Amino acid sequence: MDSVIDTDPRQETTPAPMTRLRTWPLLGLLPLMVLLRRLPQIIQDGPGNIWMAAAFGPALVSIGILLWWITISRARWRERILGFLGIVAALVATVFLMHPSMRGVGVIVMALPLGIAAFALSQLLTSRMTSSKRTGIAVTLGAIVFLSTTLLKSDGVWGNFALDLSPRWSETVEDRLAAIELDEGGAPASTMTSEAITASIADVKWPGYRGPNWDSVDHTSAIKRDWTQFPPKEHWRIPIGPAWSSFVVAGDLLFTQEQRGEDELVSCYDATTGSPVWSHRSESRFFEPLGGLGPRSTPTLADGVIYAMGAEGDLLALNAASGEMIWKAAVRDLANVSTPMWGFSSSPLVHDDKVVIYAGGKDDKGILALDARTGSLVWAANCGSQSYASPQLLNIHGRELVAILSELGLHLYDPANGNVELMYEWKHDGYRALQPQLVGDDKILIPTGLGTGTGLIKIDDADGKLVVSELWDSKKLKPDFNDCVIHKGHIYGFDDSIFTCISLDDGVSDWKRGRYGKGQALLLAQSHAIVVQTESGEIVLLDASPEAHHELGRVAGPSGKSWNHPVVAGNRLFVRSAEEAVCYELTMSDD
Numbered sequence: 001m002d003s004v005i006d007t008d009p010r011q012e013t014t015p016a017p018m019t020r021l022r023t024w025p026l027l028g029l030l031p032l033m034v035l036l037r038r039l040p041q042i043i044q045d046g047p048g049n050i051w052m053a054a055a056f057g058p059a060l061v062s063i064g065i066l067l068w069w070i071t072i073s074r075a076r077w078r079e080r081i082l083g084f085l086g087i088v089a090a091l092v093a094t095v096f097l098m099h100p101s102m103r104g105v106g107v108i109v110m111a112l113p114l115g116i117a118a119f120a121l122s123q124l125l126t127s128r129m130t131s132s133k134r135t136g137i138a139v140t141l142g143a144i145v146f147l148s149t150t151l152l153k154s155d156g157v158w159g160n161f162a163l164d165l166s167p168r169w170s171e172t173v174e175d176r177l178a179a180i181e182l183d184e185g186g187a188p189a190s191t192m193t194s195e196a197i198t199a200s201i202a203d204v205k206w207p208g209y210r211g212p213n214w215d216s217v218d219h220t221s222a223i224k225r226d227w228t229q230f231p232p233k234e235h236w237r238i239p240i241g242p243a244w245s246s247f248v249v250a251g252d253l254l255f256t257q258e259q260r261g262e263d264e265l266v267s268c269y270d271a272t273t274g275s276p277v278w279s280h281r282s283e284s285r286f287f288e289p290l291g292g293l294g295p296r297s298t299p300t301l302a303d304g305v306i307y308a309m310g311a312e313g314d315l316l317a318l319n320a321a322s323g324e325m326i327w328k329a330a331v332r333d334l335a336n337v338s339t340p341m342w343g344f345s346s347s348p349l350v351h352d353d354k355v356v357i358y359a360g361g362k363d364d365k366g367i368l369a370l371d372a373r374t375g376s377l378v379w380a381a382n383c384g385s386q387s388y389a390s391p392q393l394l395n396i397h398g399r400e401l402v403a404i405l406s407e408l409g410l411h412l413y414d415p416a417n418g419n420v421e422l423m424y425e426w427k428h429d430g431y432r433a434l435q436p437q438l439v440g441d442d443k444i445l446i447p448t449g450l451g452t453g454t455g456l457i458k459i460d461d462a463d464g465k466l467v468v469s470e471l472w473d474s475k476k477l478k479p480d481f482n483d484c485v486i487h488k489g490h491i492y493g494f495d496d497s498i499f500t501c502i503s504l505d506d507g508v509s510d511w512k513r514g515r516y517g518k519g520q521a522l523l524l525a526q527s528h529a530i531v532v533q534t535e536s537g538e539i540v541l542l543d544a545s546p547e548a549h550h551e552l553g554r555v556a557g558p559s560g561k562s563w564n565h566p567v568v569a570g571n572r573l574f575v576r577s578a579e580e581a582v583c584y585e586l587t588m589s590d591d
Helices: 024-037 051-071 077-097 105-125 133-151 173-183 194-202
Strands: 152-157 163-167 204-206 233-239 248-250 253-260 263-270 276-283 300-302 305-309 314-319 325-330 349-351 354-358 367-371 377-381 392-396 399-406 409-413 420-425 437-439 443-446 454-462 465-474 485-487 490-495 498-503 509-515 520-524 529-533 539-543 551-555 567-569 572-576 580-585
Touching (some): 051 105, 077 133, 105 163, 173 253, 263 305, 276 314, 349 399, 520 567
Antiparallel strands (some): 152 163, 204 248, 253 263, 354 367, 392 399, 498 509, 520 529, 539 551, 567 572
C-alpha cells in the first residue's frame, strides 16, 4: 500500500523573518547632506556656482536616501513600498498645505532635506528592530518634520542661502502698510509747497545708484567719527514696502522704489520728515523664492525726470515733481527676453538725452539705449545674457564710455551709438551683480564673486584703439553682490561675507575681519570712514585704514533684511531695508 502524505493546501507559508536594516550608507549620506549645506563656508575660494551645492545638494542626497531605502536597505519589499509611499504622501500633503512662499525653493532647500533626514535618522535608531513598527515610526517622524514647515513662510534667502523665515501667521510689512492705509487713510502727507519741491529737484545731491560717480563715495560730508561720543541721532523711521532699491536725494526730496500689494511703487518722500510726497503705482508683483519680493533697481533723477526700472521689465519716466508718467517702455519686449531668474535689476544710466539699461537679450539686445524724452529705442548692442549689474559712465583717457560687467567680462561702449569700444574677457561661472571701478583715468577694477575674485587692468589708447594689460588678480576679495570702495590706495569690501581690505597696488590682503553678512558699504572720503549697512540692518562705522579693522561705532538700523545701499547727503544718513526706512542725523566735524 502506497504511503500517503497528508498535506493541507490551505496551510500558509511562514513569512521570512525581518532582518536588521543595512544602515552603513546612511552614515555617509547624512554627513554629506550637512557638508554640502556648509560647503560655501568651508571652501572660501570655490567656484562661482558653489552656492548651488549648498542650495540643492541636500535635496539630491535626500533622493539618494530614498534610493537606499528602495534598493539595498534589506527591508522586506512590502515594507519598502509602504514606507516609500508613506513618506512621499507626507511630502505631497506638505506642499499642498504650506504657505505659497515656501513652495519651490522652500521645499527643495528645507522641507525635503529635513523630512528625509528625520526618516533616515529614525531608521538608524530603529535598525535593530525586526518588526514593521520601525517603518511606521520613520514615516511618522518624517511626516511630522515635513508638516512643521507648513507653519512657516519665507521672504527669500539670506546671503548664505539660509531661508529668511517667519511664522506663517506673523504680520508682514505689507500687512502693516495696508492697515495704515485702511485705518488712517495713509501716512500724513508732506506739507512741502510746490515751490519747495521745484527747488529741491534742482538741488541734486545723490542722483542714482551708488551716487554721482557710481562708486558709493561721498566727498562732501566730514563727520565726527567717534560714534560712542557722537552717535547718529534717529530723525525719523517709517515702514516701507519690500525692495532692494537705494535712494535718490535731491534737496529735501527722497526717491526710491517699493512693493505694495499687487503694485510696484516709485515713491517720493519728504527727506526732512519721512512723509510721503507722491507715489506712482504700476500693476506688477515680482516674487522669487531666493531674492524675495519687490523691485531690485534704484531710480535715477535727471533733468527733472525720475527713471525707474521695474522687476518685470517696465522702464518708467516720471515727472519728479508730481509722479505723473511721461512714458513707459517694456524692456523685455524690446529685448525679446523673459524676466530673468532674479528679476530685472539694472538701474538706469542717463547721459546725453539717452537712458541706457541692461536687458539681457540675445545677439544685439543685451544693452539698450532709449530716447530719454520719448522712450523710443536709439541703439542696442550685445552684452552677454546674464548680468544683474547696471551700466555706468567711465571717463577713460578723456573719452566717456558706458561700462558694464556681464558673465562674459567687461564691456565698454560708445554712448552715442553703442559701438563696442572694448570687450575684455573675464568670464565668471556665477551671476554678475557688481560695478567696475575706475582708478585714475586708465585703470579699471573688476570685482567678481566666488570662484573668480577681483582683478585690476590698465587700458592704453593706441591710436584710438583701447588695449588692455592685466596688472593683477586676487581671490582675497570675492564680493558677491556687495560693491566695494577704494580709498587712498586700498580696496575695502566683502570677501564673501567677511569685510576685508586689500592693496590696490598688488591685491595683497591687509586684513580680513568683520562679519556683517552680505551687507553694503559707503565711503565718507573726507572723514576716512566707511559706513557699512549689515545684512541684518545694523549700521557700523569703520575706520578706512589698511592698518587694522577698527569699528568706530554702530547703531541698530532698520529692522528686517537689508541688501540696500546706504546714502549720505550733508548731515543726513538714509538707510532702508525690505521693511523700514530710517533717517539719521550725523554730527558734523568742526575741522
